[in-house]
Amino acid sequence: MKILIPILGDQLSMSLASLRGVERDAAVVLMMEVWDEATYVRHHKKKIALIFSAMRHFAEALRADGWTVDYVELQAEGNTQSFTGEVQRAAQRHRATAVRVVAGSEYRVLEQQKGWAALTGLPVDILEDDRFVCSLPAFQAWAKGRRELRMEYFYRDMRLQTGLLMTADGKPVGGQWNFDHDNRKTPPRGLNYPAPERFEPDATTRDVLTLVADRFGSHFGDLEPFGLPVTRKQALTSLERFIATALPDFGRYQDAMIAGQDYLYHSSLSLCINLGLLSPLEVCQAAVAAFERGEAEINSVEGFVRQIIGWREYMRGMYWRDMPAFAERNALEATRPLPEFYWTGDTEMRCLAESVGQTKREAYAHHIQRLMVLGNFALLAGIDPKAISDWFLVVYFDAYEWVEMPNVIGMSQFADGGVIASKPYVSSGAYIDRMSDYCGRCRYDVKQKTGPDACPFNALYWNFLDRHEGRLSANPRMKNMYATWRRFDNDIKAAYRQSAATFLEGIEVAAEGWAK
Numbered sequence: 001m002k003i004l005i006p007i008l009g010d011q012l013s014m015s016l017a018s019l020r021g022v023e024r025d026a027a028v029v030l031m032m033e034v035w036d037e038a039t040y041v042r043h044h045k046k047k048i049a050l051i052f053s054a055m056r057h058f059a060e061a062l063r064a065d066g067w068t069v070d071y072v073e074l075q076a077e078g079n080t081q082s083f084t085g086e087v088q089r090a091a092q093r094h095r096a097t098a099v100r101v102v103a104g105s106e107y108r109v110l111e112q113q114k115g116w117a118a119l120t121g122l123p124v125d126i127l128e129d130d131r132f133v134c135s136l137p138a139f140q141a142w143a144k145g146r147r148e149l150r151m152e153y154f155y156r157d158m159r160l161q162t163g164l165l166m167t168a169d170g171k172p173v174g175g176q177w178n179f180d181h182d183n184r185k186t187p188p189r190g191l192n193y194p195a196p197e198r199f200e201p202d203a204t205t206r207d208v209l210t211l212v213a214d215r216f217g218s219h220f221g222d223l224e225p226f227g228l229p230v231t232r233k234q235a236l237t238s239l240e241r242f243i244a245t246a247l248p249d250f251g252r253y254q255d256a257m258i259a260g261q262d263y264l265y266h267s268s269l270s271l272c273i274n275l276g277l278l279s280p281l282e283v284c285q286a287a288v289a290a291f292e293r294g295e296a297e298i299n300s301v302e303g304f305v306r307q308i309i310g311w312r313e314y315m316r317g318m319y320w321r322d323m324p325a326f327a328e329r330n331a332l333e334a335t336r337p338l339p340e341f342y343w344t345g346d347t348e349m350r351c352l353a354e355s356v357g358q359t360k361r362e363a364y365a366h367h368i369q370r371l372m373v374l375g376n377f378a379l380l381a382g383i384d385p386k387a388i389s390d391w392f393l394v395v396y397f398d399a400y401e402w403v404e405m406p407n408v409i410g411m412s413q414f415a416d417g418g419v420i421a422s423k424p425y426v427s428s429g430a431y432i433d434r435m436s437d438y439c440g441r442c443r444y445d446v447k448q449k450t451g452p453d454a455c456p457f458n459a460l461y462w463n464f465l466d467r468h469e470g471r472l473s474a475n476p477r478m479k480n481m482y483a484t485w486r487r488f489d490n491d492i493k494a495a496y497r498q499s500a501a502t503f504l505e506g507i508e509v510a511a512e513g514w515a516k
């Protein structure tokens with residue numbers, strides 16, 4: 001009896017379901033670096049290096065824990081460069097009698113796994129990924145029969161289920177579920193921003209960096225400097241550093257954007273959680289423990305916990321609920337190709353240039369940059385949701401389809417017709433000006449509404465509302481915006497339309513080959 005246990009690149013957890021209850025000498029763990037996965041979209045160089053390095057370190061940790069690991073490097077002779085090909089080869093090599101694997105986090109991968117039994121002629125046990133707080137059947141049960149699938153109600157159930165920030169008699173700590181009214185402040189000048197922990201690459205990481213430079217040199221983004229956490233130990237250090245230095249101000253400044261400050265008070269822990277180096281629950285427990293020690297206030301800790309047991313779990317549930325149709329959603333019938341500046345950062349709009357620039361450098365931008373700058377522009381400009389979704393999947397170190405797609409297609413682009421977001425996340429330049437320091441040194445004037453020097457977000461915003469009046473004006477949360485639009489006289493409306501059209505005509509379209 002030899003059980004083959006394939007472990008995928010985002011399944012780097014010692015507690016993985018496929019490892020539990022298996023005798024070490026009856027199993028071979030298979031880990032594979034394959035071209036198909038690194039290029040089904042042409043991922044950011046840093047992201048490929050992160051995943052390969054974390055995989056190689058995890059293989060070492062498994063070996064140290066007594067497992068036999070068959071690790072197929074990208075350059076290995078005979079590597080078929082696909083999961084399926086490598087599972088077939090390894091099944092023969094090890095004379096496996098069964099395959100035991102945790103379900104892939106992405107629909108595409110799960111579909112491949114479903115074909116393995118027929119291809120190998122072996123029993124293939126596909127186990128549920130139980131590293132999430134809410135199982136997929138539990139999410140389906142929550143969603144069933146509900147008219148509206150709002151995150152806030154799901155989140156409250158997760159608080160009750162986990163007991164996080166709950167009193168002994170089942171009430172939310174602090175008397176409220178949500179403390180966002182204390183958040184969203186603009187940071188005063190001269191704050192000392194904490195920096196996330198960064199790690200000197202060891203020999204394993206350096207090998208990977210050479211490999212990525214060599215084989216993926218034409219992909220988007222800067223490979224070096226590289227200091228991301230690639231082991232569980234480094235992930236725990238990153239968590240400790242966040243709790244000690246950034247969590248106390250996380251809530252207050254979570255919507256702020258400051259040029260040159262890539263992380264502000266955000267954790268950048270998404271990369272560790274999504275790879276499996278940290279569990280979502282342990283991250284939340286660490287934040288709650290800081291609150292209980294009096295080191296962080298309720299608004300920060302509640303806001304942070306909500307992002308993880310609320311938004312993260314909800315997005316996963318929504319992805320699986322609607323796949324594969326989700327990938328095709330385009331409720332606003334947006335068809336414009338992606339602008340070239342999403343890849344080059346070469347635009348006079350400073351908010352976009354800054355956000356793309358740091359994305360290129362770090363493979364990271366925080367939530368508000370993703371939603372209210374990069375996503376907002378794409379939505380206002382009518383960019384094809386598939387094109388912008390592919391971009392988001394390529395460029396971020398935490399991007400896997402299960403979490404990227406519902407955030408982009410659903411939350412950011414309203415392409416699901418309002419299932420995830422109750423109204424489109426659109427704003428004019430005024431919001432970006434309020435929440436950032438970008439506008440002060442922009443070539444455009446955020447106060448001007450139309451004309452060649454006006455902030456393009458202003459005309460695009462009203463043009464968006466105008467274009468979609470038939471679809472959106474009945475939405476109660478859009479009533480005030482449409483009331484304002486309808487009060488404009490016809491000359492003003494025409495000037496907005498003209499300004500938006502002139503600006504959109506001048507956008508250079510992205511060249512082929514950046515994403516795929």
Ligand SMILES: Cc1cc2nc3c(=O)[nH]c(=O)nc-3n(C[C@H](O)[C@H](O)[C@H](O)COP(=O)(O)OP(=O)(O)OC[C@H]3O[C@@H](n4cnc5c(N)ncnc54)[C@H](O)[C@@H]3O)c2cc1C
Pocket residue numbers: 265266267268269270271273274304307308311312313315365366367368370371375392393396398399400403404405407408411412
């Ligand atoms: C258009 C768009 C695309 C996005 N794409 C991704 C993606 O590919 N991968 C990804 O992990 N997140 C994605 N997000 C969600 C969120 O922006 C990132 O999780 C967050 O910016 C990661 O940085 P952080 O760890 O510093 O987060 P923090 O601000 O420190 O938040 C803490 C944690 O909460 C979780 N979280 C917060 N918001 C969300 C959310 N909306 N969905 C899921 N988890 C959330 C993450 O695990 C994050 O680490 C996207 C959001 C938008 C608007």
Ligand code: SF4
Pocket residue numbers: 348349350351352428429430432433438439440442443444445446455456457
């Ligand atoms: S003025 Fe407009 S384009 Fe320039 S940074 Fe501000 S919001 Fe962005």
